[in-house]
Amino acid sequence: MRRQEAVASHTRRSDCTPVVHDDTRGRRRIRVAGTTFLVYQIHYGGASARRLDPLYTPYRNPRLGPFFESAVIADLLAAGHHRAADYFGVFSWKCAAKIPLSSHDILARIGRDACAADVYSFFGRVTERRLWPLAERKHPGILRAAAALMDRVGIAGDLARLDAPIIYQNHFLCRSPLYERFWRDLLAPALCAMQDPSDTELQHLLQQDADYRDPRMPVPRLVAIFGHPHYGMQPFICERLFSTWLGLNPSVRVRHVWRGRFVERDNVHHEPEMARAAATP
Numbered sequence: 662m663r664r665q666e667a668v669a670s671h672t673r674r675s676d677c678t679p680v681v682h683d684d685t686r687g688r689r690r691i692r693v694a695g696t697t698f699l700v701y702q703i704h705y706g707g708a709s710a711r712r713l714d715p716l717y718t719p720y721r722n723p724r725l726g727p728f729f730e731s732a733v734i735a736d737l738l739a740a741g742h743h744r745a746a747d748y749f750g751v752f753s754w755k756c757a758a759k760i761p762l763s764s765h766d767i768l769a770r771i772g773r774d775a776c777a778a779d780v781y782s783f784f785g786r787v788t789e790r791r792l793w794p795l796a797e798r799k800h801p802g803i804l805r806a807a808a809a810l811m812d813r814v815g816i817a818g819d820l821a822r823l824d825a826p827i828i829y830q831n832h833f834l835c836r837s838p839l840y841e842r843f844w845r846d847l848l849a850p851a852l853c854a855m856q857d858p859s860d861t862e863l864q865h866l867l868q869q870d871a872d873y874r875d876p877r878m879p880v881p882r883l884v885a886i887f888g889h890p891h892y893g894m895q896p897f898i899c900e901r902l903f904s905t906w907l908g909l910n911p912s913v914r915v916r917h918v919w920r921g922r923f924v925e926r927d928n929v930h931h932e933p934e935m936a937r938a939a940a941t942p
Contacts, residue, residue, distance in 0.1 A: 677772030679765055681716055689718045690746055691764075694772035698834065699746035700764070701737060702754060703730055709754040716764040717752065727887055728852060730831050731899035735852055738844040743837040747776070750834040760832060762919055770918040771834070778916035780907070782826075782833040785917030792827055792904050793820040796897065800873065806866035806894045807901070813863060814850040816909070825908025826915045829900060839913060843906045851902055855895055867894045 676694045684690055691698040702717035704710045705725070713719050726732055734751045743749035748771075757763075760783045762770075771781050789795050797804040808820050835843070854860065855867060870891040880890045887893045907913055 677769040679716060679768045684745065686745075687718070688742070688745060689716060691716055691768060693768045694776065696748065696772070696776045697746040698748045698750070698768060699742065700750040700752060700834065701733075701742070702752045702756065703733055704754040712754050712757065714752075714757065714764045716768075720751075725886060727893055727895040728855070728899050729896040731848065731852065731896075731902070734831065735844060735848055738841060739849075743840050746837060748781075748834045749837045749840050750832075752832055753830060756830075756832060759830060760919060767834075767918055774916065774918075778914045779839055780828075780833055780835045780913060780915045782828045782915065782917050783919040784826075784828055785920040787827045789827060790824050791821070792823060792825045792901055792908065795827070796901060800871045800894065800897050802866070802869045803871065803894050803897055806863075806869065807898050807905075809863050809866050810851055810854055810898065811905075813854040813860070814847065816847070818909075820905075823905065823908045825904045828904050828907070828915075831900065831903065833903065842910075843903060847902055847906045847909075851899075855898075867898075869894055871897055873897070 678693075679698075680692045682690050682692070688699055691700070700717045701720045702713050703720050703722050704713055705722055710719070710721070720733065720737075722730075722733055730751060730753060737743065737751060753759075760767075762783070767781075774781075793804050793807055796807075804820060811818075811820060854863065858864065868887070868889060871894050873892045875892075878892075883890050883892065887895075907915060
């Protein structure tokens, strides 16, 4: 399925103003154009808590494991939180730094599209659709690890040839029944398989150095999370599971409400919206 930019519909602009209602469980249920949204935003306290969007429901993650946000997503879906709204999402506290649209802008764009798509995301300029060969260039060894994981969860096929819309960072909003399908079909089985210590072959592949460096992550913290002084493959595989599921389910309609994508700091000047965001105090 070809990705496309979300376009304005005949929905009146006034109908696209988000209205927030806090339910009895402290969740911020957002209504736009007659459709409800629930977006959790993960933080870790401190500075991250001060960067949350006021429309999203805060979720303090008490632990950071090798699956990063994907473990929280699985927990929220298992608890049925997604059923409180028509669309569900789980964003990082870093969302605003990566996607220079406010929550009001995001929801208004979706509302003007009359909520016609099943999935809304923010990577409209990404033209590459070979998800896993692209990942292999960034994280050598990930393709073999992901292929072994797919074998464990009973998904056949050549990942190198899989054609899929690319969505990064778990930054997407999805119709709640479809999000649950993704969790049941792939996310939950994949997390279970990756946590099986008896599968030594898979564990060896997952524990390879993912060739990713973050100066903010000290070696002792890496050892605590991954068991070794480097990033393993787990979070980078998890980040691509939803795109993989979309590739396996091409009837799911995907639209992007922003043409951009994650932009490295040195390339911000090539993205006008990112440049404006960077210049804003």
